[in-house]
Amino acid sequence: MRFSAILLLLLAAASPVAAQDRMQVPPPGLPSLPADGPMRFMLHRSAAMPAMLTITASADVARAPDQLRMTAGVLTAAATAAEAMAANATRMNAVLAALKAAGVADRDVQTTGLSLNPQYRYEPNQSPILTGYQARNSISLRTMKLGDAGKLIDVAIKAGANEVQGPEFTLANSDAALDGARTAAVAKARARAELYANAAGLKVKRIASISEGAGAPEPGPRPMMRMAMAEAGAAPPVQPGELSLSAQVTISFELEGQP
Known part of the structure; x- marks a missing residue:
């Protein structure tokens, strides 16, 4: 009996502390929240943040070599x-x-x-x-x-x-040729963002950020040389073909509206 009384006293003394530990203190400037305050606070923050959509797109262009x-x-x-x-x-x-x-x-x-x-x-x-x-x-x-x-x-x-x-x-100046691929990659990313936004019942508001990935000219098929040509007295046939240039962009779009 004495042990039970002591245990009850300890629980009674600890219960205010435990209750205080479970309390959620709202951030400065916000009103006190009821018992379900933490959940409402998270919803409030989510509602304040704009919906974002990140798209990565690439595009290729072909150019005749000049060097x-x-x-x-x-x-x-x-x-x-x-x-x-x-x-x-x-x-x-x-x-x-x-x-x-x-x-x-x-x-x-x-x-x-x-x-x-x-x-x-x-x-x-x-x-x-x-x-x-x-x-x-x-x-x-x-x-x-x-x-x-x-x-x-x-x-x-x-x-x-x-x-x-x-x-x-x-190409003597590959940057000028790559500009075409960059423009096409941005247009593709924008069109894809509009597609996803419309499907979700939203609209594209603006571009929040944009970054460029790696892109470089890629040679076409390499010509093969016949090493016996010097003995035969004939120059080898060589075809320059085309170069494929690729550009990649990653764009974050801010969306607006209610789905």
């Missing part, structure tokens, strides 16, 4: 480093002279790599044996004469280049 890029290189091997470099320089000078004679300006040619590496032979249970040296020199070139692609490849190989990559067709 050609390719890489030509010379790889030589010799017993000594000096001999490898000398042979490489002779052949590369011949390649540069041939390209210049073909109409490529000096400002459109750039050295992209120059290296000299020792070559070893490896045998079981023996130290590596030096067998000679390899020298490599690579250049990149550009031209606006897309029709010269096959001819330039043929000229470089006949002059001594034994490593050729490309051609790669690009």
